[in-house]
Amino acid sequence: MPEPSAEESASSRALCGLIQQHIRERGGFLPFADFMQLALYQPQYGYYTGGAHKIGAGGDFITAPALTPLFGQTLATQLLPLLPQTAGNVYEFGAGTGELAAQLISELSGSLKHYHIIEVSPDLAERQRRHLAATVPQYLHKISWLAELPAELDGIVIGNEVLDAMPCDIVRREHGQWRLMGVSLNEAGQFQWQSTPLPAELAAEAQALLPDIDGYTSELHLRQQAFVRTLAQRLARGALLFIDYGFDAAQYYHPQRSGGTLIGHYRHHTVHNPFERVGLTDLTCHVNFTALTEAAVQAGLDLIGYATQAAFLLNLGLTERLAAQGSPESEAYIRAAAACQTLLAPQEMGELFKAIAFGRRIDPDWQGFALGDLCHKL
DSSP states (O other), X not given: OOOOOHHHHHHHHHHHHHHXXXXXXXXXXXXXHHHHHHHHHOTTTSTTTSOOOOBSTTSSBOOXXXXXXXXXXXXXXXXXXXXXXXXXXXXXESOTTSHHHHHHHHHHTTTOSEEEEEOSOHHHHHHHHHHHHHHOGGGGGXXXXXXXXXXXXXXXXXXXXXXXXXXXXXXXXXXXXXXXEEEEEOTTSOEEEEEEEOOHHHHHHHHHHSOOOTTOEEEEOHHHHHHHHHHHHHEEEEEEEEEEEEEOHHHHTOTTOTTOSOEEEETTEEEOOTTSSTTTSEEEOOEEHHHHHHHHHHTTOEEEEEEEHHHHHHHTTHHHHHHTTOOTTSHHHHHHHHHHHHHHOTTTTTTTEEEEEEEESSOOOOGGGSSOOOGGGO
16 A cells, blocks of 8 residues: 655644544543544545545545546436526535536536535635636636535535545444444554444434344444435425435345445555544445435425436436447547446446435426336335
8 A cells, every 4th residue: 555655644643643632632532423524524634624635546536527527418417407497506515626517517508507616625625626717717607616505505406425425423233232433542542443332312223223233333324314404404496416325224234234334545445444544544434325315305305316326327328428429449439438337337336326316396307217216225
């Protein structure tokens, strides 16, 4: 695994020092969700809020918009008939390097009134500004960056690989009881796992969802649920569309998935210990789409559809767009075909990634869910 630079190592040490201080101030125990919040979003040194190079070949992971512009162009096919039913706004959370925004803005220019980006990373926001200025300079007047969520949303909210980056609670079954997993310090002051009795607000959900198997470890996603409830409260008209990796609850909490889904990414390597390279490693958990749906529906939204990424993109004409790239022997076609293979293949992003949409006062008949809708599994 590549070694971090001296500057990166110093940043990680500084963040570890801050987290150690938090642990001591909290009586020696920090719930993992709070540790993950600091590791990813501490203002100066956090993974997303610091200056780490995160996305792309030189970063830690690749997102669908970075693979090929066909992803955003295909997604725009779904948004085109929806925007006229709203005030014409798109709100994108966590816009990465700005590639998806550029792809959508180019395709939606006639129907789009405003493109709002809600971004917690100052580093990524600056990269987005540079990328959009270079690729869609004629539409910069339609683009704005928001420091906080608007009081009212009227348009389409998009989150591509946003939910998986929200801190989650880790729970573990020990001696017939569910315990909350967190972080303490060993004698050398290093991070270590520790458990504590499960708080009441998590106990009912754990008892209802998780298998009664000693040693079973998994995640609960209160912050994801709170996020979608907040969006539901503010959505006057329009839809929420999320594309992310995850499962329905039956798959998520299958007895054989006994180690949970928490994983780290560092320079395209998988990291299983979340206490390594803190602040330099992306920490993620898969999405429980059943819990997300329950939160959205209880908040008054309609469930529009739920499908694998492959089915969603095929319904929207991804292969037709690929065919329009030119001769199958051309370099452009071969490069685009390889990217589409990653987007669609079951062993790549095609089945693990899902698309899910919720709406209010908007047409529920979406082309992206025409075939292969999996709502019955939620």
